[in-house]
Amino acid sequence: MSDAPIPLLRAQAPPPAVPAGPPVDSLYVHVPFCAHKCEYCAFYSGQAPGEVIQRYVGALVRELEVVAPDCRPRTVFFGGGTPSLLNLRQWETVLTTMHRVGLGDAAEWTVECNPATVSADKAALLRSHGVNRISMGVQSLDEALLDRLGRVHSRDMVFRSVDILRAAGFDNLNIDLMFAIPGQTMDIWHRTLDEALALGTEHLSCYEVIYEEDTPLYEQMKAGEVDVDEDLACDMYEALVDRSAEAGFQQYEVANFGRRRRAGETVDRPDVEEFIPAFACRHNIGYWRGRDSYGLGPSASEWVRGVRSRNWSNTALYCEQLEKGRRAKEFAEALPPIGRAGEMAAFGLRMNAGWPFGEFKARTGFDLRDEWAFEMTQLQLRGWAERTETHFRLNRKGLRFADSAAEMFLRLEGTAVGK
Ligand code: SF4
Numbered sequence: 001m002s003d004a005p006i007p008l009l010r011a012q013a014p015p016p017a018v019p020a021g022p023p024v025d026s027l028y029v030h031v032p033f034c035a036h037k038c039e040y041c042a043f044y045s046g047q048a049p050g051e052v053i054q055r056y057v058g059a060l061v062r063e064l065e066v067v068a069p070d071c072r073p074r075t076v077f078f079g080g081g082t083p084s085l086l087n088l089r090q091w092e093t094v095l096t097t098m099h100r101v102g103l104g105d106a107a108e109w110t111v112e113c114n115p116a117t118v119s120a121d122k123a124a125l126l127r128s129h130g131v132n133r134i135s136m137g138v139q140s141l142d143e144a145l146l147d148r149l150g151r152v153h154s155r156d157m158v159f160r161s162v163d164i165l166r167a168a169g170f171d172n173l174n175i176d177l178m179f180a181i182p183g184q185t186m187d188i189w190h191r192t193l194d195e196a197l198a199l200g201t202e203h204l205s206c207y208e209v210i211y212e213e214d215t216p217l218y219e220q221m222k223a224g225e226v227d228v229d230e231d232l233a234c235d236m237y238e239a240l241v242d243r244s245a246e247a248g249f250q251q252y253e254v255a256n257f258g259r260r261r262r263a264g265e266t267v268d269r270p271d272v273e274e275f276i277p278a279f280a281c282r283h284n285i286g287y288w289r290g291r292d293s294y295g296l297g298p299s300a301s302e303w304v305r306g307v308r309s310r311n312w313s314n315t316a317l318y319c320e321q322l323e324k325g326r327r328a329k330e331f332a333e334a335l336p337p338i339g340r341a342g343e344m345a346a347f348g349l350r351m352n353a354g355w356p357f358g359e360f361k362a363r364t365g366f367d368l369r370d371e372w373a374f375e376m377t378q379l380q381l382r383g384w385a386e387r388t389e390t391h392f393r394l395n396r397k398g399l400r401f402a403d404s405a406a407e408m409f410l411r412l413e414g415t416a417v418g419k
Contacts, residue, residue, distance in 0.1 A: 023072040024070060024294050025072055026074065027073040027077070028295045029076070029296045030044070030299055031080040031085070032048075032056070032299065034047065035116060035117070038150040039149055039220075040150075040212065042214060043080070044081075044298060045080055048315065052315060052316075053090065056315055057094060058323075059319040060297060061093060064101055065101055066325075066327060068102055072103075074106055074108070075283035076106040076109040076283070077109075077112075078112060079110075080112055081112075082117060083112050084112070084113035084118060091125055091126065095126070095130075095131075106130070108133055108283060109131045109133060110134070110283060112134075112135045113136050114137055114153060115136055115137075115138065115160070118161040120164050120167065123167075132171075132172060133170070133172040133173070134172075135174040135175075135281075136158070136161060136162075136174065136176065139181075140178060142184070145183060145188065148182065149181065158175075172279060173201045173202055174203035175203070176205045176206075177196060178209055179206060179209070179236040180228075186236065190239065193239070202258065202279040203259065203281065205255055205256050206257070207255050208233050211228075250275075250277040251399075252275055252285075252351060253284070256280070258276075258280040259277060259278065259279045260279075261279075276353060288350055290303075290344035295311065298312060298314060298318040306335070308333055309331060309333070310330050312330045336411075337366070342410045343410065345406075346409045351393075352394075353391070354393020354394060355368060355393070356391050357369060358390070368392055372409055379398060382398075383395075
């Protein structure tokens with residue numbers, strides 16, 4: 001990975017006083033390494049030599065120890081990057097640390113995997129330490145499109161990985177797919193969707209290709225080398241919503257679909273409420289509902305008791321700071337309560353359930369019906385939303401434009417408290 005040179009750190013303002021409270025019950029860990037950088041990817045991730053990965057593991061152990069006294073996670077999510085790129089010994093170090101410091105008893109523990117890096121040994125190790133959900137970055141099951149995206153795995157590796165994970169005892173798998181990929185026809189999308197559903201996955205996350213600045217795909221788009229067809233993208237999204245529903249999935253967020261519990265199925269995951277299926281990702285629901293969460297690893301963001309902060313997107317600097325015994329924070333800011341409430345309103349509207357008025361008020365102290373009455377009416381007039389006695393939620397059309405709808409609910413900027 002080509003990190004920027006280590007920035008000179010200015011004297012830091014005193015860290016914001018995080019008020020005492022019950023331990024935070026959500027934990028995210030960013031593993032910033034990948035075998036190869038995909039054409040479309042703007043995440044902080046990339047290739048790195050073995051000694052850098054080893055140094056990162058040491059720093060992560062330190063960071064886990066630092067946050068452990070204030071964290072009792074119900075959900076854990078290792079994302080990236082490619083967490084499955086860590087070797088067996090590195091995983092063993094991380095997993096035993098998680099248990100030693102009291103972070104290893106989550107009800108839902110997800111690890112993201114690339115199908116090229118799933119092995120029977122690794123799957124068994126993760127499962128035996130309490131990891132119970134695997135999220136696989138598949139993106140497509142069409143070989144030509146996998147090449148086009150710069151993915152390192154083949155379609156066969158996807159099928160093999162699912163078999164390996166099932167044999168290791170994983171009964172909760174997610175598959176990530178992308179649509180509106182340059183060169184992807186509706187036929188190809190239908191085939192990929194059908195094959196993914198036939199794999200028996202419990203969850204699908206499906207994203208439209210985004211042309212992020214500083215990615216090869218963005219440069220190709222700027223140079224006019226790719227056709228961007230918004231109508232086709234809309235049709236693909238509609239096909240996704242319909243086909244997944246036919247296969248027993250329920251959409252519970254703009255891009256996320258979970259399988260409902262089948263009659264007679266004995267899983268420890270009841271359908272939570274009308275709009276949230278049994279196999280929804282509880283960790284991500286926490287984000288959309290504004291739950292506090294620690295974020296560890298380079299570039300990871302966190303939100304803890306009114307303070308939002310982010311680690312440096314620089315692995316060398318991250319390691320250096322942790323080796324000195326302190327967390328590697330690039331910035332921290334406290335949002336005014338109305339600003340945080342606006343963010344929570346915006347995120348929550350991404351869910352099909354929308355916001356129950358009572359829950360929103362209990363979490364933020366603000367009433368959607370008072371503070372955002374104008375915006376809610378506007379969305380209803382556009383035909384994007386519905387309002388009941390108890391809820392406000394986007395409808396099928398509104399969810400397609402959830403980003404624009406959500407933006408209307410944002411309020412004031414935060415106040416920087418340390419850099
Ligand atoms: S594997 Fe994921 S994180 Fe890594 S480069 Fe590709 S899209 Fe980005």
